[in-house]
Amino acid sequence: MTFCNAKADLFIPDQSDQNQAFARVTHLGIVSHQDDLEIAAYHGITECFRREDKWFGGVVVTNGSGSPRKGSYANFTDEEMMEVRKHEQRKAAFVGEYSVMVQLGYPSDEVKTSNKADVVADIFHILKQTQPQFVYLHNPADRHDTHVATFLRCLEALRSLPKQARPQKVYGCEVWRKLDWLLTEDKVMLWVDQYPHLIGALLSVFDSQISGGKRYDLAEEGIRRANATYFDSHTTDNTSALTFAMDLTPLIQDDALNPENFTVEFVDRLKNDIKDRMRKFA
Numbered sequence: 687m688t689f690c691n692a693k694a695d696l697f698i699p700d701q702s703d704q705n706q707a708f709a710r711v712t713h714l715g716i717v718s719h720q721d722d723l724e725i726a727a728y729h730g731i732t733e734c735f736r737r738e739d740k741w742f743g744g745v746v747v748t749n750g751s752g753s754p755r756k757g758s759y760a761n762f763t764d765e766e767m768m769e770v771r772k773h774e775q776r777k778a779a780f781v782g783e784y785s786v787m788v789q790l791g792y793p794s795d796e797v798k799t800s801n802k803a804d805v806v807a808d809i810f811h812i813l814k815q816t817q818p819q820f821v822y823l824h825n826p827a828d829r830h831d832t833h834v835a836t837f838l839r840c841l842e843a844l845r846s847l848p849k850q851a852r853p854q855k856v857y858g859c860e861v862w863r864k865l866d867w868l869l870t871e872d873k874v875m876l877w878v879d880q881y882p883h884l885i886g887a888l889l890s891v892f893d894s895q896i897s898g899g900k901r902y903d904l905a906e907e908g909i910r911r912a913n914a915t916y917f918d919s920h921t922t923d924n925t926s927a928l929t930f931a932m933d934l935t936p937l938i939q940d941d942a943l944n945p946e947n948f949t950v951e952f953v954d955r956l957k958n959d960i961k962d963r964m965r966k967f968a
C-alpha cells in the first residue's frame with residue numbers, strides 16, 4: 687500500500703500478506719499519537735485478541751516528534767524521538783497481535799491545518815482497504831487540539847466512503863477528556879475485562895512516556911475499575927473493568943449532521959439533568 691506521506695510506516699506483526707492483513711480487519715482504531723490506541727481503542731484490541739475471526743487494525747496519524755522526553759531520553763533530538771516512538775508502537779502492535787499497524791508519520795501541524803487533504807486521503811485509503819465493522823476515534827470533546835483535528839479528518843474520510851462501505855459503529859473514545867460528563871443513557875459501555883493483564887503489558891512498552899513519571903499503565907487500569915464500580919449506585923458490579931465511549935454513528939448515517947452541534951447537544955443534556963435534579967429538591 688502506498689501513502690501520500692512517504693514517511694508512513696507499515697507493520698504487520700504476523701507477516702501475513704499485506705492485502706490479506708488489511709482485508710481481515712474488523713475493528714479499526716485511528717488516533718493521533720503513539721500509545722493513544724492502547725488507551726482509546728483498548729476495547730477493540732481486547733475484542734480481537736487471540737481470535738481467528740476478529741482482527742484489530744491500528745492507525746497513528748502523527749510522527750511523535752513533539753513527544754515529551756525525560757530520564758534517559760532527555761537529550762534525544764526530535765528525529766531520535768520519532769524513531770523511539772515508532773519502535774514502541776510496533777512493539778505494542780506485536781504484544782496486542784494487531785493485524786496491521788500503520789503510522790502515517792505526519793507532523794501535528796499538517797493534521798491540524800497545512801496538509802489536511804493528504805491526511806484525509808491516507809485515512810480514506812486505509813478505511814477502503816479494511817472496511818471495518820467497528821471504528822474507534824478520539825471523542826470530539828477531547829481537550830487535546832491534535833485529537834480533535836484527527837477526529838475531524840477521520841470523519842471527513844468516513845463520509846467519503848460509499849454508504850454501504852461504512853462501519854456499523856463508530857465510537858468516540860477517552861484520552862485527554864474522559865466521558866463521565868455524558869448522561870448514563872448517552873454512554874456506550876464497553877466491557878474490557880477479558881484480559882486484565884493486557885492493559886499493563888500494552889502500555890508498558892511505551893517506556894519513553896512512562897519512565898518520565900507518567901504512569902499511564904496504572905492510571906488506565908485504575909480508571910477502568912473505577913468506571914465499573916461507580917457506574918450504578920444500586921447494583922453490584924457486573925464487570926470489573928469498563929470503558930466509556932460516545933456513539934458517533936449518527937455522524938456517518940447523516941452527512942448533513944454538524945459535528946459541533948451534535949457534540950454540544952450532549953453538554954446541554956448534562957446541563958438540563960443537573961438543573962432538573964436540583965429543582966426537584968429545592
Ligand SMILES: [Zn+2]
Pocket residue numbers: 718719722830833861
Ligand atoms: Zn494523543
